[in-house]
Amino acid sequence: MHSTNYHAATTAAEAASLLSSAEDGALLAGGQTLLPTMKARLAAPSDLIDISRAEELRGISVTDGTAIIGAMTTHAEVAGHAELRSAFPALCDLAGRIGDPAVRHRGTIGGSLANNDPAACYPAAVLGTGATISTNKRDIAADDYFEGMFATALDAGEVITSITFPIPDAANYQKFAQPASRFALVGVFVAKSADRVRVAVTGASEEGVFRWTNAETSLSSDFTADAIGGLSVSSQGMISDLHGDGSYRANLVQVLTARAVAAAS
Amino acid sequence: MSEIKMTVNGKPVGGDVADNMLLVEFIRETLRLTGTHVGCDTSQCGACVVHVDGKAVKSCTMLAAAADGAEVTTIEGVANGDLHPMQKAFNDNHGLQCGFCTPGMIMSGIDMVNRYKAEGKTLDEAAIRHELEGNICRCTGYHNIVKSISQAAGEM
Numbered sequence: 338m339h340s341t342n343y344h345a346a347t348t349a350a351e352a353a354s355l356l357s358s359a360e361d362g363a364l365l366a367g368g369q370t371l372l373p374t375m376k377a378r379l380a381a382p383s384d385l386i387d388i389s390r391a392e393e394l395r396g397i398s399v400t401d402g403t404a405i406i407g408a409m410t411t412h413a414e415v416a417g418h419a420e421l422r423s424a425f426p427a428l429c430d431l432a433g434r435i436g437d438p439a440v441r442h443r444g445t446i447g448g449s450l451a452n453n454d455p456a457a458c459y460p461a462a463v464l465g466t467g468a469t470i471s472t473n474k475r476d477i478a479a480d481d482y483f484e485g486m487f488a489t490a491l492d493a494g495e496v497i498t499s500i501t502f503p504i505p506d507a508a509n510y511q512k513f514a515q516p517a518s519r520f521a522l523v524g525v526f527v528a529k530s531a532d533r534v535r536v537a538v539t540g541a542s543e544e545g546v547f548r549w550t551n552a553e554t555s556l557s558s559d560f561t562a563d564a565i566g567g568l569s570v571s572s573q574g575m576i577s578d579l580h581g582d583g584s585y586r587a588n589l590v591q592v593l594t595a596r597a598v599a600a601a602s
Numbered sequence: 603m604s605e606i607k608m609t610v611n612g613k614p615v616g617g618d619v620a621d622n623m624l625l626v627e628f629i630r631e632t633l634r635l636t637g638t639h640v641g642c643d644t645s646q647c648g649a650c651v652v653h654v655d656g657k658a659v660k661s662c663t664m665l666a667a668a669a670d671g672a673e674v675t676t677i678e679g680v681a682n683g684d685l686h687p688m689q690k691a692f693n694d695n696h697g698l699q700c701g702f703c704t705p706g707m708i709m710s711g712i713d714m715v716n717r718y719k720a721e722g723k724t725l726d727e728a729a730i731r732h733e734l735e736g737n738i739c740r741c742t743g744y745h746n747i748v749k750s751i752s753q754a755a756g757e758m
């Protein structure tokens with residue numbers, strides 16, 4: 338790892354000001370993506386601003402119809418939160434299957450969303466529910482946030498503070514794990530609320546997470562696995578690698594969507 | 603450089619560390635506690651698992667500076683005179699061959715048993731296998747590791 342300067346911030350405001358005075362600074366949340374990237378020398382920030390001690394960025398609150406999760410809340414905290422589990426079990430299940438226990442003890446929702454790995458799990462839940470990402474500067478709707486592989490609407494120096502999820506009536510996340518990394522080879526998040534159904538797909542597209550709008554239309558009038566039996570996704574623009582080619586991934590999108598609808602609760 | 607203080611296996615330790623020093627480097631190279639292993643350095647194998655404030659973490663994927671003020675337990679700190687029930691169970695069930703992955707397996711094993719007990723859940727074979735997702739063993743084929751953790755879960 339290249340040398341760097343470590344700073345600990347205890348509030349989002351302090352983190353933002355340390356970031357703006359650094360030459361080429363980066364926030365350090367759980368470090369479960371950034372540190373491996375730095376060890377591989379694919380990133381070499383001049384300064385690391387550790388936000389793991391910023392208590393205001395941590396915590397889960399479940400109120401009527403919404404769940405608000407602080408950016409520094411770990412995957413293990415989301416998976417193990419009893420109140421959230423009874424209101425929105427699909428989100429707890431998703432968090433409980435990210436990586437492994439040690440990764441879940443450190444990795445955070447804010448870090449996952451800032452990173453926007455094309456095979457990450459949380460982006461599917463955020464886009465699939467139409468959640469809102471709040472930063473130290475503004476609120477960003479999920480539909481405006483994801484801008485392709487590893488790209489987001491965040492400006493340099495912007496700090497994610499929390500994510501607000503509208504709690505769906507029923508939802509489910511189906512992850513087909515890539516056998517080596519256990520990231521999603523394809524993952525599909527389906528969420529049904531009173532007036533609409535949303536379907537978000539991760540792992541599959543070269544553009545990162547996306548909504549499968551044809552399936553949304555069919556499922557909005559008939560929320561059954563059969564309703565999408567005749568639909569398919571084009572393999573154009575799908576990721577092809579040694580773990581699965583584009584047509585394999587395209588087929589998985591349909592299969593996993595049907596499974597998610599059947600399992601939604 | 604950052605000045606850090608932490609408790610490792612019950613003893614206060616500290617000093618000035620480079621800002622890019624990993625927790626595992628502090629443990630192995632500064633404290634000379636070499637039971638914690640580095641198997642991959644890409645955050646995948648779990649040989650480096652230690653407990654930080656009671657939770658299993660990969661010490662190759664945390665900065666020493668970020669552990670300032672923490673309570674850290676390594677494999678050297680789990681036996682209390684006698685072997686810890688998890689260590690004894692690995693011994694009883696032939697849960698290791700070369701032993702390289704074993705410190706991480708034991709630290710992850712203790713962590714999973716503690717969590718399942720705290721939540722009142724049963725740690726059955728399927729749960730142990732799922733919980734071991736972040737610990738790789740090149741020798742045993744896992745069966746005896748699962749048996750060991752299962753035995754210790756009954757004794758802890």
Ligand SMILES: Cc1cc2nc3c(=O)[nH]c(=O)nc-3n(C[C@H](O)[C@H](O)[C@H](O)COP(=O)(O)OP(=O)(O)OC[C@H]3O[C@@H](n4cnc5c(N)ncnc54)[C@H](O)[C@@H]3O)c2cc1C
Nearest residue numbers: 364366367368369370371436444445447448451457458497
């Ligand atoms: C072995 C392994 C398996 C994994 N498996 C999965 C998996 O199955 N599914 C999955 O989705 N992920 C997986 N991950 C990734 C994991 O979920 C990471 O925790 C997550 O992607 C990044 O979160 P972090 O808190 O660790 O962020 P960090 O690594 O600390 O930061 C990541 C990036 O986000 C930026 N950042 C962090 N917090 C903020 C913030 N609040 N505001 C703005 N920018 C911020 C950082 O500057 C950095 O650029 C895995 C990781 C490992 C090591």
Ligand code: FES
Nearest residue numbers: 641642647648662
């Ligand atoms: S050395 Fe830390 S996970 Fe392999």
Ligand code: FES
Nearest residue numbers: 699700739740741
């Ligand atoms: S006993 Fe050799 S790696 Fe597990």
